[in-house]
Amino acid sequence: MKTIGLLILRIKEYLILTLFVVISLVLIFNNDNTQIRFLRAFAIGFVGTLQSGVSAVPNVFELQNENKYLREKNIELANEVAALKEAKLENIRLSKLLSLKDKNVLGVISAKIVNKSLVQTRNTITINAGENDSIKINMPVVTDDGLVGKIVGVSKNYSIAQILYNKDLRISAKVQRSRVDGIFTYDGVGSLILTNVPKAADVNPGDLIITSDYSNLFPAGIPLGTVIETGNLDNLFKKITVKPAVNFSILEEVFVVKNLPSREKYELEKIFMNK
Amino acid sequence: MIVSYLKYIAIVILLVAIQKTLIWLIALSNYNISPDLVILMVIYVGIARGHIEGLVIGFVSGLMIDVLSGSFLGLSALCYTITGFIAGYFCVKEREDSYKKYFLVGIVFLCALIANTIYFLIFYQGSPITVQNIFLIYILSTTTYTTLVGSLFILFIKDNKRTAYIG
Structure with missing residues (x-):
């Protein structure tokens, strides 16, 4: 003192x-x-000028606090970016589906997939639309990319659809370019194939496979997939491997097309076959 | 001590009054250059009594000038305070021998130069007058004129015990 x-x-x-x-x-x-x-x-x-000179000297405690704040902010922003990305992707998907809905003259019912199986021989999806939404058995299920399958079971609020990766689903199909007909089906071991195609038929890798006019269940012209490999099954027929137009592993929303088989056509064909 | 302060302040009041009323009689007409009597008093107090007295009298007299001039409060106070402090460095109390008179004239010139430089550089900020002209027309001329008047006082200082050191 x-x-x-x-x-x-x-x-x-x-x-x-x-x-x-x-x-x-x-x-x-x-x-x-x-x-x-x-x-x-x-x-x-x-x-x-003095302050700018002094500010060049780093304050360790201030830097620590700033670093902590920035890390927290970074995590917060990363979460926000992830949520925005998710919203953007959903927006893109829904926009595409809405454009499909506008184009489809038959009318469609939109639905979200609530369950799906992809690793069995008889794969299905469960959607959150049922009888209350006017869904009936045998209605086609599609996306903007192509055919998904058909409805095989309906409850009040849910439906089950067979998808292309199901051995029980056989679709009358044709090669879009060369108009060659065939039966589109699942071989049960991981591949979608086009069968009943004569050995001499004009089919090349890259050709688009679509639903045929002969199908009683599906409207004509819906994309099924693209030929990725052609080979010989036996002396008479080709074995054609197809990559599906729809990517089932990321499928989340679908449309059920209000298209039912023609009863008159079905009855006529049945009578003729029985004769 | 208070008595001596009061005595100095009384003299300062008198000088300020002269400075504000009669000094125009000896002002150089063209640029209204006049000697600064108050600063001479501040320098005198600084030399005779030291830093603190120089500071106090400088501040008080500067404030008086500012209040009376009514234009730039604080500027004369700043200049006279600094002048009183600088003059305190030449305080005779600390010295064994006395200053020569021409040396005293030099001290007055130096202190007045510093005070006038600060005053006029701030006072003419923002005016179209260049720094060169401010220095030549106002700072140097006022300082010289003040030093001349100060020299007259120094010449007439009697060689008594107190002033022997100064003279």
């Missing part, structure tokens, strides 16, 4: 000088005339 007192006594002239200079400067800067505006501008510039 004594030392501090001595120190103050030793520098009292400088302390008084500082006090008077500060009072004078306060008085000066409380004036509002042209000179002071210039002085203030100069003082602000000078202080700003």
Whole structure:
């Protein structure tokens, strides 16, 4: 304490000088005339230069806090980006489905897949639309990419559809380019194939397979898939492997087409076969 | 101590009054250049009594000038405070021998130059006058004129015990 007192006594002239200079400067800067505006501008510039010089020296504690804040913000923003990406993808899917709905003259019922199996020989999907939505057995199920399958079971609010990867589903199909007919089916071991195609038929990899006019269940012209490999099954027929138009592993929404088989056509064909 | 302060302040009031009322009689007409009698008093107090007295009298007299001039409150206070402090460095109390008179004239010139430089550079900020002209027309001429008047006082200082150091 004594030392501090001595120190103050030793520098009292400088302390008084500082006090008077500060009072004078306060008085000066409380004036509002042209000179002071210039002085203030100069003082602000000078202080700003000093501050920018001082700010170049990093404050470790401040940096730690800033780092923590930025990490938290980063996680928050990453979550937000993920949610936005999800929303964007859903938007794209729904937009495509809506455009399909507009194009389809038969009328469609939209539905969300609530369950699906892809690894069995008889694979199905369960959708959240049923009798209450006017869904009936044998109605085709599609997406904007192509055919998914057909309805095989209906409850009040849910339906089950056979998908292309189901051994029980056989579809009358044709090669779009060469109009060659065939039966589109699942071989039960992982591949979709086009059978009953004569060995001499014009089918090449890349050809698009679509539903045929002969089908009593499905409207004609719905894409089924693309030929990826052609070979010989036996002396008479080709073995054609097809990549499906629909990617079943990422399928989430579908449309059920309000198209039922023609009863008259079905009855006529049945009578003729029985004769 | 308070008595001596009051004595100095009384003299300062008198000088300020002269400065504000009669000094125009000896002002150089073209640029209204006049000697600064108050600053001579501040320098005198600084030399005779030291830093603190120089500071106090400088601040008080500067404030008086500012209040009476009514234009730029604080500017004269700042200049005179600094002048009083600088003059305190030449305080005779600390010295064994006395100053020569021409050396005293030099001290007056130096202190007045510093005070006028601060005052006029701030006062003419934002005006179209260049720094060169401010220095030549106002700073140097006012300083010279003030030093001349100060020299007259120095010449007439009597060699008594107190002033022996100064003279």
